[in-house]
Amino acid sequence: MRVKDRVAIVTGAAQGLGEGIALRLAEEGAKIAAVDVQEEGVNAIAERLRGMGREAAAFSTNVADKVQVQALYEAVAAKWGRIDILVNNAGITRDAMMKNMTEDQWDAVLTVNLKAPFLLIQAASRYFAEQKYGKVVNIASRAFLGNVGQANYSASKGGLVSLTRTSALELARYGVNVNCIAPGPMNTPMVKTIPQDVFDRMLKSIPLGRIGEPLDIANAVLFLVSDEAAFITGQTIFVCGGRSIGAALV
Numbered sequence: 068m069r070v071k072d073r074v075a076i077v078t079g080a081a082q083g084l085g086e087g088i089a090l091r092l093a094e095e096g097a098k099i100a101a102v103d104v105q106e107e108g109v110n111a112i113a114e115r116l117r118g119m120g121r122e123a124a125a126f127s128t129n130v131a132d133k134v135q136v137q138a139l140y141e142a143v144a145a146k147w148g149r150i151d152i153l154v155n156n157a158g159i160t161r162d163a164m165m166k167n168m169t170e171d172q173w174d175a176v177l178t179v180n181l182k183a184p185f186l187l188i189q190a191a192s193r194y195f196a197e198q199k200y201g202k203v204v205n206i207a208s209r210a211f212l213g214n215v216g217q218a219n220y221s222a223s224k225g226g227l228v229s230l231t232r233t234s235a236l237e238l239a240r241y242g243v244n245v246n247c248i249a250p251g252p253m254n255t256p257m258v259k260t261i262p263q264d265v266f267d268r269m270l271k272s273i274p275l276g277r278i279g280e281p282l283d284i285a286n287a288v289l290f291l292v293s294d295e296a297a298f299i300t301g302q303t304i305f306v307c308g309g310r311s312i313g314a315a316l317v
């Protein structure tokens with residue numbers, strides 16, 4: 068098992084990529100703190116992990132709220148005594164062309180997608196520094212390269228890439244690895260909100276000819292938090308079927 072007995076906080080774990088990441092890390096022996104605003108969903112995931120014979124607990128936490136984040140860390144540390152892995156996966160979209168984008172749409176996305184990972188990494192650093200061990204994986208998006216109708220989302224994910232790099236520099240002294248994954252379109256509830264014609268065009272722009280599955284991301288996360296990736300930090304890895312290459316197909 069590649070992460071046996073490691074304590075992992077996975078945000079946005081009630082569905083989609085977060086659910087896949089929690090399952091994959093649990094399969095490889097991690098104890099999972101499954102975190103989400105959707106209380107029922109996150110309870111169900113924790114129950115499922117316990118059914119697999121793993122240790123898991125559900126936390127109904129808004130990751131953008133500093134007080135709730137602090138309470139989350141205290142509860143996880145009280146339960147398992149340490150925090151080894153943090154996966155910042157919770158994220159939202161509020162799409163609109165920039166000329167129509169409201170301040171609320173901008174603020175909501177920047178708060179959940181960028182401020183929350185900052186709060187979670189900051190809270191984790193205390194434990195990582197004491198343990199001289201820690202792994203962080205931030206789930207950004209290929210959209211950080213730019214995406215029509217997603218000024219807020221793209222900027223939040225670009226910020227997350229930068230936060231990854233600076234966190235990697237600051238936490239390296241404690242032996243902590245901080246990396247980022249930039250997924251392309253994935254088969255999750257989030258992608259089901261995209262209009263069909265936009266989705267069809269998007270599919271054509273993916274060299275490998277399909278959208279990704281949660282397991283594609285979960286396997287990349289598992290690698291980055293495993294000992295095999297011990298010398299990798301501050302990096303952003305595209306898991307997007309080649310869409311980030313940007314070249315036209317012939």
Ligand SMILES: NC(=O)c1ccc[n+]([C@@H]2O[C@H](COP(=O)([O-])OP(=O)(O)OC[C@H]3O[C@@H](n4cnc5c(N)ncnc54)[C@H](O)[C@@H]3O)[C@@H](O)[C@H]2O)c1
Pocket residue numbers: 078079080081082083084085102103104105128129130131156157158159179206207208209249250251252253254255256257258
């Ligand atoms: N689906 C895609 O195509 C795609 C592509 C690139 C990047 N991503 C990124 O991957 C991550 C997961 O995406 P997904 O497709 O699984 O999304 P999703 O909408 O299916 O799941 C996101 C989860 O985050 C939770 N969440 C939202 N706000 C929260 C908050 N404030 N506190 C706690 N939990 C909160 C939601 O309740 C939900 O369970 C996101 O960061 C997203 O931006 C997704």
